[in-house]
Amino acid sequence: MTDPRNDLQVDLALLVAAAREAAGIATAFRAPEVWDKPDGGGPVCEADLAVDAMLRARLGAARPAYGWLSEETADAPERLAAERIFIVDPIDGTRAYLEGSQDWAHSLAVAERGRIVAACVLLPQRDLLYTATLGGGAMLNDAPIRASAETDPERATLLGPRLAMSPEHWTGGDVPPVRRAFRSALAWRLCLLAEAKFDAMLTIRPTWEWDIAAGSLILSEAGGTATDRRGARLSFNKPQPQSDGVLAGGALHGVLLPLLEAGPAPPPA
Known part of the structure; x- marks a missing residue:
């Protein structure tokens, strides 16, 4: 029987590789075209869409049975029937990205029946890679991390x-x-x-x-x-x-x- 933890590690490796490819696309842009989303949804730029297109193609090809939910893709009801789904923000912090700040990220996750089971967040300009699998602990650049115990x-x-x-x-x-x-x-x-x-x-x-x-x-x-x-x-x-x-x-x-x-x-x- 396949160990589900190994299955999640394989999915995590896929997410990390896709996030690193996304970083190459996003950091290559110098002056991307920018426009505003409808209803005050904030800015979106060429880099958002280029990263989104790559992620959907790469992840979808690797896991065709998985559903898809992304900030930069029109939503479709088919995702609701999927047992597993990718949930993606191609560039989280688009305003920061456009301002030349380092404080933006690629955020990629796999959800299974409503809960997240594998995740990575990559900040390319800060060389920070956060990863986790359900039951497998959380890492920053491959070192374990732990949340604050402060109660005051x-x-x-x-x-x-x-x-x-x-x-x-x-x-x-x-x-x-x-x-x-x-x-x-x-x-x-x-x-x-x-x-x-x-x-x-x-x-x-x-x-x-x-x-x-x-x-x-x-x-x-x-x-x-x-x-x-x-x-x-x-x-x-x-x-x-x-x-x-x-x-x-x-x-x-x-x-x-x-x-x-x-x-x-x-x-x-």
Whole structure:
């Protein structure tokens, strides 16, 4: 009988090789054409689409039975019937990429029946490769990583936008005394929690699956926790591929969750 852990390692190797090829494409562009997505969806550029096309061709050829969900591909209902599916953000942090920052990533994951089972996040400009398989632990550049054990908000740093620290999102308006920081790529934020560089992360608005799929497994395999902002387990390959925000962290997750005000989500930015 085939060991399922070996199966996941083979899928992970495929993801890593595809991410490295994506890095070669993205870093080769010098002044990509840029346009805005409809309905305030943010910028998209030639590099996003070139990476997406390569990933879909390479991964699809290697695993034709797997479904496909990507930020830069029109969604199709066929993915819902697939037992396994690729969930991909070709360039997570397009704004940072266009600004010449190093803070963008390729985020690739495999989901099986709603849960992530293999994942990689590659930051080419920082030479950072985060990987994980379900039950196999989390790695940064092939070294094991572990999430923060910090439980005191006064000593903690939370990654998130200013909106996350608005009093209306906390019970009684009492914002916990954490320091706030920000990074552009959601996938990288989750990975930074996995290596204990920060203690927690919060998004209030609905969050797309491709932004959090890979990073959520990397964090959980590092001993952390990622849920929606109400504490529900994250599930993937849903008909509407979004979560109700995200609360993630090491030990601090369980401290912050009871303090959050579970009101209606604000409209998209």
